[in-house]
Amino acid sequence: MSRLQHPTLGTIEGLASGNVTQFLGIKYASLDHRFGTPKLYNGQASSGLVNAKSVGPAAIGIPNGCQLEHGLIQHSLPIPDFPPESDTECLNLSVTVPCDRVRAGKKLPVFVFIHGGGLAFGSGTWPQYDQAKIVRRSVELQLPIIGVVINYRTNIFGFLTSEELRKAGFKANNGLRDQKVAFEWVKAHIEGFGGDPDQVTAIGQSAGGVSVTSLLQCSEKLFQRMVVLSGSCLLRRPVSLDAYEQFYQEFCKAQGFGDISGEERIRAIEDRDSLELLLKTPPSVPSLPALDHDLLKEEISFEKAKDWSNAQQPRLPGLEWCKAIVFGDCEYDASVFLRSLTARGSNVAQQLSNSLNRAIPGKQLAIAALLDDYGISNAVDDGSACLAISHLANDLSFYLPCDVFAQFFPGTKYIYHLNEPNPWDGPFRGKAAHAVDVTFLFKNFDQFLPPWTKAVAQGFGDNIIKFVAGQVPWQASSGDNRVALVYGNDARGGELRKDEPEGVGRRAALFRYEESIGFDALLEAVSEFVAGK
Structure with a gap:
């Protein structure tokens, strides 16, 4: 075990393994509703010991999602006993640091990994995303870095939207909003782990690449560099709110909520168990970002991308604040x-x-x-x-x-x-x-x-x-x-x-x-x- 006295989060107890220490399952945002907007969680320095020795709950997803991804990889890893998934306590992350840097207090470069899964499933807690070995390797190369991996909402809880839901106070693009708040948390708190908030690299694989490139639409500077592994906003583009109205109708029909009033429909959705709600969602309801003109304001296309290098043309805000990419x-x-x-x-x-x-x-x-x-x-x-x-x-x-x-x-x-x-x-x-x-x-x-x-x-x-x-x-x-x-x-x-x-x-x-x-x-x-x- 390893204890860290964090200046804002209090005393955090993690797990030391070899020359790295992992602080697991740290809450980065709070939710008051499973379709709600995430709120940055800053912790309470006076609240006592923070137990960060085990991973936190993942977001609600399809059963056996980890095994499904192992099938895609064509090789399995031992699957630990995960805590039960949660619809409101899923916004947590894990931080992996070199042990000596915890003691020395030196600022190190940081990466934040956003997992894939088609925006429909996935979890940063899965063993294939464990960051101990890559951080250990960075120490061997004498280029020590800090790794962060997050959970965020996927599927209907991350992306379903409609006029009814928005009028009820539930914004579109919850999954991307979760990720945005995670980067805000890193900026606010990573220095206490020995990280440099001005040297943050976003790494996204597959739908994670879709996510980090979509976040280039944010005006706030979220990271300085970006690694995009096989997926981008050019692949899974934000769809119109009109298109989501059709998806929402299909969702409600499959749930048996089609022939009731809007208020009754919202109450019926509220009353249904999260996993049941997900499993009754038909394949015709996709997990896609929405062009909500709030978080995502710009249509994405190959044709529009031709103006990205033209400083005289309006372009995505992140093209100004993200200075370098690895893309492949x-x-x-x-x-x-x-x-x-x-x-x-x-x-x-x-x-x-x-x-x-x-x-x-x-x-x-x-x-x-x-x-x-x-x-x-x-x-x-x-x-x-x-x-x-x-x-x-x-x-x-x-x-x-x-x-x-x-x-x-x-x-x-x-x-x-x-x-x-x-x-x-x-x-x-x-x-x-x-x-x-x-x-x-x-x-x-x-x-x-x-x-x-x-x-x-x-x-x-x-x-x-x-x-x-x-x-x-x-x-x-x-x-x-x-x-x-x-x-x-x-x-x-x-x-x-x-x-x-x-x-x-x-x-x-x-x-x-x-x-x-x-x-x-x-x-x-x-x-x-x-x-x-």
């Missing part, structure tokens, strides 16, 4: 789409052709050429067609945002492409599938990796540590010198290359259709198809 993808991030594609049944290539032509009328010739370029229209069977469609979805959803941030983010940008295959048995063995990045970063699977993969993982993680510590991890990309660090396969532990599709293990075909079809229209149409619509 995995070679086959679209592994997360394959199950829904195979569920579409037979003649999937023709289904896609019909769907795209309905969604983007007047582009038949260009669409036919696109499907031919990706090997979709001439696929020998449905399995081959699904794989080819996933390549198109991969390029639109993950690779194209990489290219856009590399071109138009106005600050310093370090681009990477991760091509090291997943080594474990399962459908994605031999592919650099989604979540390989976070598996490598936190080192919690290192003992199960073959030596060559472990070497790649260490190079990947070490460079992120360098970036968090304020160092130059590799050569930055610029307009006249587009470069990226490539990991895996023939590049092994990292090789700087010219950032061109074929040279970094990606496809160039998509870029031929920017004018003839349009990237934004194509992403919307393909995303709808992948979602089963």
Whole structure:
């Protein structure tokens, strides 16, 4: 055990393990309602001992969510006995610090990790996100850093909104508001743990990347640097409040609340158990940010992103206060789409052709050429067609945002492409599938990796540590010198290359259709198809 006398939070008792100390389950915000707005929790220095020896409750989520993510990773870790999930006591975080820095009181760079899960599930308490090993590695590199991982609300509790809910006092985008308050907590209190509030890096993986890039819409300076791992606001964009009215109607109908008055509906929602409310929510109700004109004011698109580097044009406030990014993808991030594609049944290539032509009328010739370029229209069977469609979805959803941030983010940008295959048995063995990045970063699977993969993982993680510590991890990309660090396969532990599709293990075909079809229209149409619509 290790005790810390924090100047604002009081005496905190954590767990020392080797050369790191972890302070677990610390409350960062309070909620007076499961759909309520988070309020920064500053603690009470005179309230006695703060027990931070075990993780706090996660937000309400689908049962066995951790096991589900282990299935995506294709390897499991021992799952501890988590405390029961909570709808109002879930806003907690854990802080991992080098032991000697707790005693020395030196200010260290900090990272805050936002987990993925499609904004629908997930928890920072899961063992794959344990930060002891990455902080320990930072000490070995003589670049000590502090790690913070948070819980935030997901699914309906994080993102459902409607005019009725807002009139009842419940704002949109609860999950993003939780994250924003967590960064405010770090700014207010991390110095007491030895951290530097002026050296904070946000790290987001998958939906966590969607989150941290969405927070660039905030006028308040939340962090100085950002690491975006396979996900961004260009992938899951804020939807209109009108669209959420339809989602809310579908939600209420599924709950059996469709034929009652608005006031009765709010009371019925209030009276229903949180888990029951979640499990009765149909798949047609998505977990997406809302363009509420409060937290999120700007529409996001590939076309609008072209103005990000133009200081004369209105742009996202965070493009001014976030000064540097690491941004990258995995070679086959679209592994997360394959199950829904195979569920579409037979003649999937023709289904896609019909769907795209309905969604983007007047582009038949260009669409036919696109499907031919990706090997979709001439696929020998449905399995081959699904794989080819996933390549198109991969390029639109993950690779194209990489290219856009590399071109138009106005600050310093370090681009990477991760091509090291997943080594474990399962459908994605031999592919650099989604979540390989976070598996490598936190080192919690290192003992199960073959030596060559472990070497790649260490190079990947070490460079992120360098970036968090304020160092130059590799050569930055610029307009006249587009470069990226490539990991895996023939590049092994990292090789700087010219950032061109074929040279970094990606496809160039998509870029031929920017004018003839349009990237934004194509992403919307393909995303709808992948979602089963």
